Amino acid sequence: MARTKKDVLYDAVVVGGGPSGRIAALALARSGLQTALIAPLEAPADERTTALWQKSLDLLKDLGIWNEIELNAEPLKKMRMIDGTERLIRAPETVFNSAELGVEEFGYNIVNSKMNDVLAKACAIEANLTCVDDFAEEADFSGTQATITTKSGLAVTAALAVAADGRNSKMRSAAGIEVKRWSYPQTALVLNLDHTLPHHGVSTEFHTATGPFTLVPLPGRRSSLVCVETAETAERLKTMNKALLARELEDRARSVLGKFTVISEPQTFPLSGMTAQSVIAPRLALLGETAHVFPPVGAQGLNLSMRDISDLVSTVATAKQKGQDLGSLTALKPYETKRMSDIRSRTNAVDMLNRSLLTEFLPVQAARSVGMYLAGKIGPFRRLLMREGMAPGTGFQLRP
Template sequence: MEFDTDIAIVGGGLNGPALGLALAQIGLRVTIIDRLQTQVRETPGFDGRSYALALTSTRLLDGIGVWDAVADHAQPMLEIKVTDGRAGEGPSPFFMHFDHAEIEEGPMGHMVEDRHLRSALMQAVATTDGITVLDGETVTTQTVDASGVTLSLANGKSVRAKLLVGADGRGSGTATRAGIKRIGWGYGQTALVCAIAHEKPHDGVAHQFFMPPGPLAILPLTENRSSIVWSETAENAARINALPDDAYLDVLRPRFGDFLGEISLAGARYTYPLSLSLAHSMVAPRVALLGDAAHGVHPIAGQGLNAGMRDVAALAEVIADARRRGQDIGSPTVLDQYQLWRRFDNTALALATDSFNRLFSNDNPLIRIARDMGMAAINAIPGARRGFIREAAGLTGDLPRLMRGERL
C-alpha cells in the first residue's frame, strides 16, 4: 500500500514542528496535523507566555535551523537563586545560588517568549521541503496494520504513514486511540502566569521562591521584564485571578518583594491547574508519544518543555539511525529503543518534581528546618552546586546528538 508520508505528527504546538524539522532534514516526508488554524496559533503581540529553555534545548533548536531566528529575542539565564519563606516575610537566610560561571559551556539556558519561538518554528516548517501541514484538521480514527498506520480525518480524507507520533498534549487523542492509559493526580494547586515590567534590571538572574501554598518563579526576560509562574492553592488562585489588575499586583507584591523596584503587568494573565500525568507507555504499535502526550509534570523546575525537546532529539536520532540501517522506522525494535532511552528519565523527572513540590509546599516547621539546612549544605559544596547547574542546563544523562551540538 502506498504511503502519503513517512511520519504523521499529530500536534502542531512546539514539539511536533521541532520533530518535523529534524526528520525533514534527513530526507523523510513529514505531515503535521493540528486541529488549530495557523492564524489562531499566531500571536502578533506579547501575551505573557514564555519558556525556560535549557542549554541543550537551544542546541537542538540550532541544529534544526531555528535558533538564529530566536536568539536576538532570548534572555540568557546567568544565575539561579533558590530560597524558602513566607509571603511578606522575605526569604530564609538559607538558600542555593547557582552561577553559570561554574561550568564551561556557557549560560544554563535562555528565556524565550512564546510568540518568538512559535513563529520561528512555524516559519521554518512553512519553508522546509518535505513537510506538509494540515491545519484545522482533526483525526477521528487511527488504524494500524503490519506495515503502517492510516489516519481518518474529520473532513473525510485519510493519511497513511509508516509511523504516527502523538505530540498532542496531556489529553492526547493519539494515546487514547492507541489504547495507552495514563496515571496521575492533581496537586490542588493552580499556576498564575503573567509577565511583569520592573524598574531595576534583573541581571539575568532567575529566582525560585518556595512558599507554603506553592512556589513562585521569577524568570528574566529581555529588557526590564520577568516571567512569573506563581502557584497557589486552587481556591486562592481562583480568588486572585478574579481580581482586577491593580488588586492582582497588590497580592503579588508581598510575595515578589521590592528587590526589582516597582512592578507592573506587561501582558495577559493566565491560569492552569497543576497535576502529574504519565502515560503507561511511550509507544504502541506504529505509534510514539512525546512531550506532554507522554509526561506532564509540575512546573516547579521549568523542565516540561525541555523534557519534550529531549524526546524530540532522541526519537529523531533513533529514526535516523534506523533509516541508515535500512530498518522499518515504525517497527517495534525501533520504537522500543526510543522508549528505553526516554522512559526512565521522564519518570524520574515526574517523581522528582512531585517530591520537591510536596517537600516545599507546606509549612511544617520541622520540614522547613530540614529543607533549609539541606539547601545550605548543597550551596556550600562546589561539586554539588555544579551538579545542579549541569542538571539545570540539561547536560546530564545520555544526551542525543542534536543536544550535544552534533548533526543527525
C-alpha cells in the same frame, strides 16, 4: 503558506502543532524522512514563556531556527532561591551562577507566542515536510501503515505516526495506551510584568508554603511570573484589579525588581501530572505532553520533550540504516527504553521538589534546608545540582 498533498505515503506523520510537534516534524524532515505534520495553523496566542536549557537550544541551533527565536529571548545567567516561608527551619538564600559551570548562561527564557511563530514559518518552508492545516480525527494503527484521517476527511498514511497532540491525545487513546494521572492542591497563576529595576539575567524563586513564586527574566525590564498558590488564592489574584494585583505581587517579591506593572492577562493552570505507561505502540511513538505532564516547577516540561525528539530522531535514523520498518516495535523499542527512564526520573524529581515545599513534616523541611545550605557552601555539590537541573546524567561527570 501550508502545502497539502493527498494520497502520498510518508515515512512519518506527526500530529499536533504545539512546540513538541512542530520541532519533531522539522527534525524528522531534516533527517531525510518524507514527513507530514497534521496541525491547525490557527492556534490561540500563548502569552506564557518557557525557560529552555543549553541542550534544548542546541537542537534549535541544529535546526537553524535559534537565531530568530533568540530575538525574543533573554539569557538566564543566575538563579537565586529564597526561602519565603515563615517556618521554624528555613533554608539560607542560595545563588546558582552559570559562570561556575564555565558557560555564559544556563539557557534562555523564550516568549512562547514568538517561538511558535518561528516554528510555524520554518515548518511551512521545510523541503521534506508537508503541512496539513487540520485536526486529526481518527487513527488506524492495525495495518502495515498508520493511517490518520483528518476532520475534513483527508487520509494521511505513513510507516510511523508520532503523537504530539497534547495531554488529552486522541492518537494515544486510539492506540490503547493507558496513562496514570494525578493532581496537586495547587494552581499556577501566570503573567508577565514590567518592573522598574533591572533583573541582570537573574531569575528569582521564592519558596513559599504553597509552592514557588518565580520571576524569570525577559528582554528589557520585564519578567514572567509563575506564582503557585492554592486554587482559591490563584483565582482571587486572577480576577483582581491589575493595579492592586501588581502591588500585591510586588510585596510578595519583596520589591527585588522595584515597582511592577502587569502587562498580560493573568492565566491560571491547575497543577497536575500524567505519565503514559508506554511511549510506543505498533506504528506509533508519543512525545511531549502526550507522554508526560508535570507541574511548572523547575522548568523541565519542554526540555524533557526536546530530549524525546532527539532520541526519536536518532532511533528512527538507526532503524533506517538497518533497513527496519520504521513503525515496527523492533525499530521503536530503543526509544521506549531511553525515554521511560528519563521521564520517570524527571517526573519523580519535580514531584518531590513540589511536595517538599508543601509538607508540614519537620524532618522533610529540615532536609530541604540542609540541602540548600550545602548547595550554598559546597561548590562541587552546587555544580552537580546545576548540571543535573539542566541535563540529567551530566551532573556526575567529573569536571572542575
